[in-house]
Amino acid sequence: xxxxxxxxxxxxxxxxxxxxxxxxxxxxxxxxxxxxxxxxxxxxxxxxxxxxxxxxxxxxxxxxxxxxxxxxxxxxxxxxxxxxxxxxxxxxxxxxxxxxxxxxxxxxxxxxxxxxxxxxxxxxxxxxxxxxxxxxxxxxxxxxxxxxxxxxxxxxx
Amino acid sequence: xxxxxxxxxxxxxxxxxxxxxxxxxxxxxxxxxxxxxxxxxxxxxxxxxxxxxxxxxxxxxxxxxxxxxxxxxxxxxxxxxxxxxxxxxxxxxxxxxxxxxxxxxxxxxxxxxxxxxxxxxxxxxxxxxxxxxxxxxxxxxxxxxxxxxxxxxxxxxxxxxxxxxxxxxxxxxxxxxxxxxxxxxxxxxxxxxxxxxxxxxxxxxxxxxxxxxxxxxxxxxxxxxxxxxxxxxxxxxxxxxxxxxxxxxxxxxxxxxxxxxxxxxxxxxxxxxxxxxxxxxxxxxx
Numbered sequence: 001x002x003x004x005x006x007x008x009x010x011x012x013x014x015x016x017x018x019x020x021x022x023x024x025x026x027x028x029x030x031x032x033x034x035x036x037x038x039x040x041x042x043x044x045x046x047x048x049x050x051x052x053x054x055x056x057x058x059x060x061x062x063x064x065x066x067x068x069x070x071x072x073x074x075x076x077x078x079x080x081x082x083x084x085x086x087x088x089x090x091x092x093x094x095x096x097x098x099x100x101x102x103x104x105x106x107x108x109x110x111x112x113x114x115x116x117x118x119x120x121x122x123x124x125x126x127x128x129x130x131x132x133x134x135x136x137x138x139x140x141x142x143x144x145x146x147x148x149x150x151x152x153x154x155x156x157x
Numbered sequence: 158x159x160x161x162x163x164x165x166x167x168x169x170x171x172x173x174x175x176x177x178x179x180x181x182x183x184x185x186x187x188x189x190x191x192x193x194x195x196x197x198x199x200x201x202x203x204x205x206x207x208x209x210x211x212x213x214x215x216x217x218x219x220x221x222x223x224x225x226x227x228x229x230x231x232x233x234x235x236x237x238x239x240x241x242x243x244x245x246x247x248x249x250x251x252x253x254x255x256x257x258x259x260x261x262x263x264x265x266x267x268x269x270x271x272x273x274x275x276x277x278x279x280x281x282x283x284x285x286x287x288x289x290x291x292x293x294x295x296x297x298x299x300x301x302x303x304x305x306x307x308x309x310x311x312x313x314x315x316x317x318x319x320x321x322x323x324x325x326x327x328x329x330x331x332x333x334x335x336x337x338x339x340x341x342x343x344x345x346x347x348x349x350x351x352x353x354x355x356x357x358x359x360x361x362x363x364x365x366x367x368x369x370x371x372x373x374x375x376x377x378x379x380x381x382x383x384x385x386x387x388x389x390x391x392x393x394x395x396x397x398x399x400x401x402x403x404x405x406x407x408x409x410x411x412x413x414x415x416x417x418x419x420x421x422x423x424x425x426x427x428x429x430x431x432x433x434x435x436x437x438x439x440x441x442x443x
Contacts, residue, residue, distance in 0.1 A: 002167055021168035021210075024198075043161035044199050048265065057239075057268045063198040064269070065191075067168055068214050111264065132350050133263025 006070040010035070011079025025069050026050045026061035029076060037077035037106045041135075048134030051107035052076050058114045077106035080113065089113050092151035093144075100138035107134050112148045121152055161202045169211045174219075174299060177211060177326045182301050184209045185323030192235055193269040195262065196278045219328070222247065229294070229333040230254075234274075234326070238267040238285070250335035252441070253358045256342040257288035263350050276309075277327050279317045282353045282377040282420075286313075288342045290374035290382045291358035294332040300325035313381035338362050338370075341441035343433060347420065353377050354421035357433040359441050366396045373434060378413040378426055385412045388434065402438060406431035 002022075008015045010033065019028060029035045029052070041049030043062050050061040053075040080087040089112050092098070099105050108131065115122055115130045122130070127148045136144065171177045181188060188209035191197050201207065213219060219235035224246035232241060238258040241247050247254055254272075261284040262270055275285040276296060295306045298321055307320045309330070314320060321327055344356035356376040362369045371392045373385040388405050395401060408431070415426035 002165060004168065020165075022163040022165055024163065044202060045195060045266065048263070051265055054268075058265045059268055060195075060265045063195050065168070065194065065198075065210075065212075068170070068194075068212055114264075130264060133265055 004067045010074045021067045023066050025064040025066045028066040035076050035078050048107045051110050058111050088155050089151045092147040096143050096147040098143040098147035100140045104136045167209050170215045172215045180211050181324045192271040192274040195266050195270040231329050231331050232272045233329050238270050253288040253340035253342040257284040260284050260344050279319045281381050287356045287374050287376040287382050288358040291360045291372045292332045296330050297328045298325040316380040339441045341437045343437050355426050357437045359437045368392050368397050378415040402435050406435050409434050
C-alpha cells in the first residue's frame, strides 16, 4: 500500500484520514492538521524541535512514520493547556523568560513535562541529562533549567 | 547530501512473525525491516532507496527483555533501549549494556530505538553493538527454512553487511548469563550523544585480580566492530597489574586498522585506542 487509512488521536481528538505511507508524523501534524507548534528543525533526529509525546513518552516526529502512529495517544504543545489554562511548565517558561527565538521551546516544554511526570523533583544534573537531544541555538539553556526547577516547585506545592 | 524527504515505498505492517517471513520471502531483496526506525528513517532521508518497508510494530511478542539463569539475557527485536535500561536484571548483571544503551541516543531515541536494530544496522560505530560483542552471545534468525542462531562473533561480515539473509527476520539477541562477569563500555564523541569516533567495551571473568576469561571489543576502527584477540590472549590467565595494562595500551593500536572520516582521523583513533581500552578495563574492575 502506498497510501493508508489512519486514525490519529492527537490532543484527545480523533482525526481519520488517508495519507501516503511515506509521510512523517511531523508532516501530518503540521501540514494536514495545521498544528504548527511542532517544529521542523534538522529532519534527522539531532535537534529535538519536533518532539511530541506518544503514549506520554517523548519521541521525534520527524523520524516517525505517521502510518505507524494510528490509535496511539499523541500530545503536541497545543494539547498541554486545559480549558485555556496553561500547563505549569508553560507558565514556568514564561515566568523565567526561558524563551528567546522560541523555535526549540515546544520540544523543550514537552520533554520537561515528561521528565516531571516521572520525577517530580529532578536535580540540575538530571534536568541536563534529560534535556540532551533538545538543542537551543540561542543558547538560553540556563533559563530553561531555571524554568524546569521553578515548574517542579510550583507543581509540588 | 540529504534531501530529508522520504522516497516513495510500500509499507507492510504484518501481525505475526510468519507474515513477516512471508513478506521477506517475496520482497526481501528490495525491502528494509523497520523496528524503531531511528536509523532507517535517517538513511532513507539521505538517499537509501528501498521499495518496501516491513514494519515490526504490530508483530506481537517481540518487545521482551527476559533473564534466565541458564539461557542468559534475551532481548526481543522490538525491545527499546529504554526498556532494556529499565530491566533490573540488566542493571544488576550487564553494566556494559546499561552504559552503551544510555549513550546510544537521547531520551526520544531511546524510547523507540531497539538493541537488536543497533546490531542489525551493522554500523561499526554502534554503541550497544560494541557492548554486546564484548559480552558475547548470539542472534536468532528466522526464515522460510526455519530458525538458526548466529554467534555474535560471526554476525557482522562487512560495513553494513550481516549474516542475515534477505528473507530472514532477526528475532532476538541472547547474551550468556553474567555469572559474576564484570563489564564496562565507553565511547569518545565530539559532543554528548553523538555517533562515536571510537568506542570500546570489555567483559571479564575475575578471581580476585586474576583474569580467567576476557572479551575486548572496539568500534569505529574497522569495517565492523572487532575483538582484540592478541590483547585478550595477553590478559587471560594472568593477574591484571598496572604493568600488564600498559603493555595492552601499546598492543591495541597494532590490532586495528581505522580510517579517516568526518568524525576523526585514523591517526587519532590509533593513538587513543589503547587508552580507551585501559579506561574500560579499569572501569570494569571498579
